[in-house]
Amino acid sequence: MKLSKQMTDLDTFLAYSVALEEEAAERHDELADMMEVHNNPEVAETFRKLAHYSRLHAQEIRDRSQGSDLPRIAPWDFGWETMEGPETADIGEMNYLMNTAQALNVAMGNEQRAHDFYFSISEESPDPEVRALAAEFADEEKEHLALLEKWLAKVPESTEETVFDPDPPHMPE
Ligand code: ZN
Numbered sequence: 314m315k316l317s318k319q320m321t322d323l324d325t326f327l328a329y330s331v332a333l334e335e336e337a338a339e340r341h342d343e344l345a346d347m348m349e350v351h352n353n354p355e356v357a358e359t360f361r362k363l364a365h366y367s368r369l370h371a372q373e374i375r376d377r378s379q380g381s382d383l384p385r386i387a388p389w390d391f392g393w394e395t396m397e398g399p400e401t402a403d404i405g406e407m408n409y410l411m412n413t414a415q416a417l418n419v420a421m422g423n424e425q426r427a428h429d430f431y432f433s434i435s436e437e438s439p440d441p442e443v444r445a446l447a448a449e450f451a452d453e454e455k456e457h458l459a460l461l462e463k464w465l466a467k468v469p470e471s472t473e474e475t476v477f478d479p480d481p482p483h484m485p486e
Contacts, residue, residue: 316430317437326434326443328383330450331374333427338367340423344416353413359464360420363457370453417465421458428454 320326341364348357375383411419431451438444 315433315437317433318439320434320438320440320443320447322440323442323446324378324381324383326438326440326447327374327378328386330431331371331383332386333430334367334371334374337423337427338364338371341367341420344420347411347416348413351411351413351416356413356416356464359460360416363420363424363460366453366457370450414465414468417461417468421461421465424454424458424461428458 316329320329341360345357345360345364348354348360428451431447431454435444435448435451438447
């Protein structure tokens with residue numbers, strides 16, 4: 314069954330959302346670390362900000378659900394195709410050699426997936442309360458995406474460093 318259709322009650326939806334946001338916070342922090350290696354403190358700052366938003370969001374969800382015990386969602390229960398939350402970067406794409414534009418693109422991919430996750434729930438959950446809240450969350454993800462787009466527009470392509478790949482794919486001779 315599609316995940317969005319399994320969001321039959323508020324607690325289930327909130328439990329998934331907390332798991333998603335906490336995981337996203339970690340990924341944003343990793344991207345920030347990467348940008349610090351690249352001496353790009355401004356973009357690092359943006360990723361820290363997004364990590365902070367995700368943590369704040371997770372906390373809000375926890376506060377909102379106080380009194381009701383949220384079911385614990387283990388990663389293997391997610392049913393998400395990649396085994397990771399939709400807002401988290403694919404580990405294979407996380408590379409400290411990544412340049413700024415690439416890091417921003419990974420982050421945007423994360424925000425886009427988070428948006429799509431919430432958006433599909435806002436359309437397909439059988440519970441109207443869940444649908445309404447998911448629509449709110451989807452809008453927030455859109456704001457994060459807009460923030461990253463602004464940064465990406467500021468990366469001048471001509472000055473973007475070429476990334477040295479010490480282990481290029483093998484070319485047949
Ligand atoms: Zn986000």
